[in-house]
Every structure is written in structure tokens, then in C-alpha cells.
Amino acid sequence: MSEKLRVRKPGVFTTIQDLGRPNAIMAGVPPGGAMDRFAHRAANLLAGNDEGAATLECTLNGPELIAMESCLVAITGADFDPRVNGEPVPRWEGMFLHEGDEVTFAGRRSGARAYIAVGGGIAGARWLGSMSTYMLAARGGMHGRQLMAGDVIATAGPPSGPAISGRKLTRNLLPDYSNHQLQAIAGPHIRRLGAAGRKELFGSPFKVSKDADRMGYRLEGPGIDASGDELLSFGLAAGAIQVPRSGQPILLMADHQTAGGYPVVATVAGAAMPVAAQLLPGDELSFTEVTIEAALRMRTAQRAALDSLVN
Amino acid sequence: MPAPPSTPKVRTHPLGDSALLAELGTRLDTALNTRAIALAAALKKRRDVRQAVAGYASVTVHFDPDQTTYEALTTAIKRLASKRPPMAEPGRLHRIPVSYDGPDMEAVAAQLKLTPKQIVEIHTRPIYRVFLVGFVPGWAYLGPLPEELELPRRHVPRTQVPAGSVAIAGRQTGIYPLPSPGGWHLIGRTPVKLFLPDSDPPCLFRAGDRVKFFAQ
Numbered sequence: 249m250s251e252k253l254r255v256r257k258p259g260v261f262t263t264i265q266d267l268g269r270p271n272a273i274m275a276g277v278p279p280g281g282a283m284d285r286f287a288h289r290a291a292n293l294l295a296g297n298d299e300g301a302a303t304l305e306c307t308l309n310g311p312e313l314i315a316m317e318s319c320l321v322a323i324t325g326a327d328f329d330p331r332v333n334g335e336p337v338p339r340w341e342g343m344f345l346h347e348g349d350e351v352t353f354a355g356r357r358s359g360a361r362a363y364i365a366v367g368g369g370i371a372g373a374r375w376l377g378s379m380s381t382y383m384l385a386a387r388g389g390m391h392g393r394q395l396m397a398g399d400v401i402a403t404a405g406p407p408s409g410p411a412i413s414g415r416k417l418t419r420n421l422l423p424d425y426s427n428h429q430l431q432a433i434a435g436p437h438i439r440r441l442g443a444a445g446r447k448e449l450f451g452s453p454f455k456v457s458k459d460a461d462r463m464g465y466r467l468e469g470p471g472i473d474a475s476g477d478e479l480l481s482f483g484l485a486a487g488a489i490q491v492p493r494s495g496q497p498i499l500l501m502a503d504h505q506t507a508g509g510y511p512v513v514a515t516v517a518g519a520a521m522p523v524a525a526q527l528l529p530g531d532e533l534s535f536t537e538v539t540i541e542a543a544l545r546m547r548t549a550q551r552a553a554l555d556s557l558v559n
Numbered sequence: 560m561p562a563p564p565s566t567p568k569v570r571t572h573p574l575g576d577s578a579l580l581a582e583l584g585t586r587l588d589t590a591l592n593t594r595a596i597a598l599a600a601a602l603k604k605r606r607d608v609r610q611a612v613a614g615y616a617s618v619t620v621h622f623d624p625d626q627t628t629y630e631a632l633t634t635a636i637k638r639l640a641s642k643r644p645p646m647a648e649p650g651r652l653h654r655i656p657v658s659y660d661g662p663d664m665e666a667v668a669a670q671l672k673l674t675p676k677q678i679v680e681i682h683t684r685p686i687y688r689v690f691l692v693g694f695v696p697g698w699a700y701l702g703p704l705p706e707e708l709e710l711p712r713r714h715v716p717r718t719q720v721p722a723g724s725v726a727i728a729g730r731q732t733g734i735y736p737l738p739s740p741g742g743w744h745l746i747g748r749t750p751v752k753l754f755l756p757d758s759d760p761p762c763l764f765r766a767g768d769r770v771k772f773f774a775q
Contacts, residue, residue, distance in 0.1 A: 270609060272760075272761070273612055273693070276696045276698050278696075385737075385754070435572065436573075436580045480585065480586075480615035481615055481691060481693070481694070482614030482615070482617045482619055483619025483693060484574075505694050506695075507612075507614060508694060512574065515573065515575035515576075515578075516575070540576050540629055
């Protein structure tokens, strides 16, 4: 373990996240992990880490960090206007910090969640196979809680790849975060909607309500009528669009409930979830129906973009 | 020898690009749930399957799209489901002490036209089955609840239900493992911990287990 960064200010909500604990769903524990997995993976690769190493997920604004020794870092995801010693620094690019350097964020310009990776991978408490913070159970990451002033960010070991600064992800390989059309695949209970309801779901604008967190986003928009017989509870997946009786859909995110009995009318493509992860209350979005094949082509393109960083 | 249960018809539906829902039926039924648990166990052994979770009468399968497709897995699931499932082991039996003094006991008694004593007698009578574990950490859907105790959920869910609350709704009963919002009727409480964050798996109940409540 080596101490790399001291937290001077934690930011609104900053947690340690990795790729989650997919096997814990057997016990009703959410899979968790980074909300924007593209940004999380890219940050790690830019810092010379395995893409599954832990990063800081910074929500709404960034923390203030002081380098305790030189280290390689990368900042990706939302644009909170990152600075080092007051000077603007690029995002989506690996850069060295020297002892005493101050990382700050001048303010949110776009997006909801930024990721900070540190060469060597951030160390945190491991719970059920993952360092992701799960606050409800107070486990994982930084003692199962969000960062606080005075915390020390340590790394687990040397980076798995060479520590080279200046590695960058070119703009044209990034997901188009400004395009809030989320590609989605028709779900198990789509037939409940009928032709008109289906048209409303795929095409109408929805708005992210105030009720939006790592568990899911309650959406406001045209009422979707998915009524029918009561369903027996079944296992859920991130990206599922549930429709409760109120008709206002819920988009399930990383810390989603693992089972439920509301109809699932569609599921957002895995490759569109990074865009979903960058939405905030008040943001508009819409769903575009795609085939599984089209969703997987998007996934392949994102994979290729990440692979371009490891050579 | 009882006749082998008829082969349920399986229907699969995409749950995104890397998961699917395989439905064996739409009834709350022990035999269907047994088949779902067996199917999930068989699917978990496949290398292209990341995780398979049994629901009441369904299996949610998380798969690796680099190794298989929705269609290939659907074919495999239909083949697996047509086989007679192995004889299910009787699940572990948990005996759970309950103080039947929940805040909804009087209201439930009035609605059902029963006395609290009768409710305790009926609720402690069956050995319930753990149909599925999920929703929130450690939560288990137990049933079937005797028909005499069947009630719809509360009109207004509580914003905070204390951990350990023993509750009923529909043909189901359950125990709140963590303080959480909830719409079920609270008839009692137990000191038994269902969510065990420092154990692996971090929950007391597993799908297929059996649960017997007793009044204390």
C-alpha cells in the first residue's frame, strides 16, 4: 500500500467504485460498481491499470486532492473543469502529479459523474469480491462510506501497465454524452403497452425526476400504461425500465434492487448506460428501440475504443 | 411413485443485450419454483453464463455476449427445461422466533375478522418455502401464506419499516432484513438477523430453504 492523495475536500458525493459484485445478486445485494463503466474503464487504462481497478466516482462536483507523492492519474467522465495547481488540465488523458500538487475542480460544465483513476489502482475495503462502496450495508471502498476530508487515497500496488503520461482517448472515440437518446431493447412485458403505448415509450421525451440516485431514476413523462395481471417477482438487470402502477417509468442503475414484480417494458443497451449515468434530475432523455444485434455493435465499438488505449 | 410433473413451456425474453428472462409459468407454485431453482443451477455451470437467478417461476440469466447469443442460450434453456429436474434436496429448515406484536396486528385482525391469537395460530402453522432471495439484501419471499391471511398491500406504504419486522401481503410472508420502506402488514418482529454482511453468502436464507415461525 502506498499513500498517494490526501482528501482536502470530499466533494458532494465521492465514492470508491470498481466493476461491482455481480455474484452478490444471489443474496439480494445490488451488483453496484461504477455507474459510467466506459469512463471508469478508460480512466484506469489511461493510468496504466487493469480496467477493473477501483477509481473515485465523483458525483455533481469533484473533490480537492493533494498529491502526497508523485503518481499517474487520469480524469474521465463528466466535465467538472479539472485543475492542477489552478491550471486547467485535460480530461481523458493520463498525467503525472508531483508531491504537493493540488487537484481541484472549478465547477460542473456537463455530465453527472467524473472518474479519477490513480496508477496502481485505488485501494479499498473488499466486500463480496468488490471494492465498490455500498452505503446501505456500510461495506466496501472507504469504510463503506463516501469520502470525507482528511481521508487518504492509497494504491494497492504498482500499475499493471507502464506508467506513461500523455496517453489519451481521442474525442471521436468517446460516447456522445450530449445525445440523450438511449438505445433500448424491448423487454419481457412490452406487449402490455399495445401499439400506441409502445410508440409513447420509444419516442416521447422523458425527464429525470428529483428521485434519481445510484439505485435508479424515476422518470417523468407521458404516463405509460403497463397494467395487467400481478407479476411474480423475478430477477432484474441494470438498464431495465420498470413501469409501476403510477405509469412513470423507473430506469434501474448500478445499485438497483435485484428482484421485483413491476413490468419491464424495455432494457437500455449496455453501451448506452454510460450516457444514462451522466444524466441529472431535470435532464431530458428518450428511448430508441434497437435490436440486440445493434446494441452489441455499439458494445463492440466501445470495446475497440478502450482497446486503443492498451498497446 | 407420483407422476412426473408435466414439462413446463419455457418462454424467453431479452433483458437487454447481456441478460434474458426465462419464464416457466405465471403461478405461485412450489413445483415451478423447484424447477426454476434447478434450471438456474444447471445454467450456472455453463461457461457462457455469468449468473443465473431463480425467481418465483422464472430464471434471470446474465450471459457473456462474447461467448453466446440470446438465441443460442434460448435453445439451450429449452433443452435443459425439458429434462426432468434432479430430485430437489429438501432445503435447510430455519426455526424463527417471533413476537407477534407488530403495529398492524390489530388492523389485520379487524380486516380478516380474526383474533390476533388466531392469526398467530395460522401464521405459525405452515412450513414456508423460500421462493426467492432478492429485492434488497437478505430479503426472502416466503410462502405460500394460508388463504385465511390473504390481504392486499397497505394503501399507503410506510416510509420506514424497522429491521426484523415480520410481515404479510397477498399469499406471501417475509422479514424485513434492513430498515427500509415497505407496504406489507407488520404482524410481528424477530431478533434473527437475515442480512449477514460479514458472511458469504451474506444472507441467512437461500432459495429452496424452509422456514417455520414460532411465537415467543
